[in-house]
Amino acid sequence: LIWEKIVTASKNESDIIVFPEMLGNPEMTNFITEKLKTLSDEERENIPSLIILPSFWEKKGNTVTIIDKFGKIVCRQSKQNPFRADLNGTGYLEGILSSLVVNIFHYEGIGRIAILICKDFLTTKYMEQLMRCFKLTLIIVPSFSTGSYDFRQSSDLCAHDDCNVVWINTCAALEKGKELNFENIGYVRKRISRTDDEAQMLCKMPICEGAFKGQCAHNCIYYETISGV
Numbered sequence: 001l002i003w004e005k006i007v008t009a010s011k012n013e014s015d016i017i018v019f020p021e022m023l024g025n026p027e028m029t030n031f032i033t034e035k036l037k038t039l040s041d042e043e044r045e046n047i048p049s050l051i052i053l054p055s056f057w058e059k060k061g062n063t064v065t066i067i068d069k070f071g072k073i074v075c076r077q078s079k080q081n082p083f084r085a086d087l088n089g090t091g092y093l094e095g096i097l098s099s100l101v102v103n104i105f106h107y108e109g110i111g112r113i114a115i116l117i118c119k120d121f122l123t124t125k126y127m128e129q130l131m132r133c134f135k136l137t138l139i140i141v142p143s144f145s146t147g148s149y150d151f152r153q154s155s156d157l158c159a160h161d162d163c164n165v166v167w168i169n170t171c172a173a174l175e176k177g178k179e180l181n182f183e184n185i186g187y188v189r190k191r192i193s194r195t196d197d198e199a200q201m202l203c204k205m206p207i208c209e210g211a212f213k214g215q216c217a218h219n220c221i222y223y224e225t226i227s228g229v
Contacts, residue, residue, distance in 0.1 A: 001218060002028055002053065003035060008221055010046040016107070017048045020170035021118050022062070022144040024054035029065050036071030044069055050107065055079070055117060055142060060097045064115055064142060066105075075103045079117040081126060094119075104134050110164075110226060111137030118143035121167070122150050124157070131163050138226065141167040146174070148181045155189035159201075164226050165189040171211040171220075182207050188224040 002019065009017045032053060039047070047069040055064040062079040078101065082094035105113040114136050121127055121141045130136065139158060141151065148169070155165040168186040186205035205222040 002032060005221055006032070006047065006051060009048050012223055013046050014048050014223065016050045016052070016140075018052045018140055018142060018166060018168050019054040020144055020168050020172075021055045021064075021142040022057070023170060023172065024056040024065075026056065026058065029053055029056075033067055033071040033073065036067070036069060050074070050105070052115060052140060052142065060095055061099065062094070062096050062117060064117060066103070066115070074105075077101075077103050077115045077117070079120055081119045081123040083119045102130060104136075107138075111135075113138045113140065115140045115142070117141070118145060121154055121165075124154065127154060128157065128161075131158060131161055136161075136163050138164045138166070141165060143167065143169050144173045145169055146178050146181060148184065152187065152189075155187060159189060159191050162191045164191055166224075166226075168205070171207055171216050174211065179212055182211070185220070186222065188226070190224075190226060 006017060032051070036044070036047065049069055051067045051069070053065045053067065055062050064077045066074045066077065068074055078099040079096055080098045080100070082096050085092045102114060107113055112134055114130055114134065116127060116139055118141065121139065131139065143151070151167045155167060158165050166188050171182060171185055174182050183206070184204045185207045188203040190201055190203070203224050208217050208220055210217055
């Protein structure tokens with residue numbers, strides 16, 4: 001399914017493709033990297049230049065693998081801030097060990113990019129420090145979350161610093177009673193110029209019609225253009 005999405009994105013000539021948090025595994029990552037290495041130059045031509053694979057849990061880490069169109073691993077970004085929750089009266093803390101490493105990319109036409117996995121983006125002081133210290137112009141947020149409000153709030157904070165945000169969630173995180181949080185499973189929050197239409201500021205990714213009935217079609221893919229301001 002991941003490979004199918006990459007191929008579909010290539011037909012749309014996408015530069016970057018992003019997947020949600022916690023839907024990957026090492027075998028999938030190895031399959032994608034090896035598959036890319038076997039492509040001919042013609043087949044590889046329109047493959048996205050930057051592929052942000054779904055994260056997976058391994059060795060007390062929740063890690064995203066970032067690869068290029070040649071199957072080369074650019075880097076791995078680990079989640080730094082653990083998810084906390086109260087589950088049926090019992091406190092839960094995601095058992096990750098922070099690597100204390102944050103990767104910053106520079107992508108022509110967009111600028112400086114960082115990947116903040118779910119809770120990293122919602123940890124406001126952490127997010128704002130990175131955004132302002134590195135003068136980020138795009139934050140990519142893969143998540144696996146039952147909520148959406150806090151992500152919207154954090155996205156609005158980024159707009160004041162000329163930073164775009166791509167937040168991508170998954171209907172796999174849907175829980176009964178929280179359907180209202182899943183009207184959209186992602187947003188692109190863009191910093192726009194004064195002459196642009198404000199309707200372009202927030203681009204929504206609506207959930208598929210069958211998701212609330214447990215009948216996800218598994219064919220969701222969303223496209224948006226981000227340009228310099």
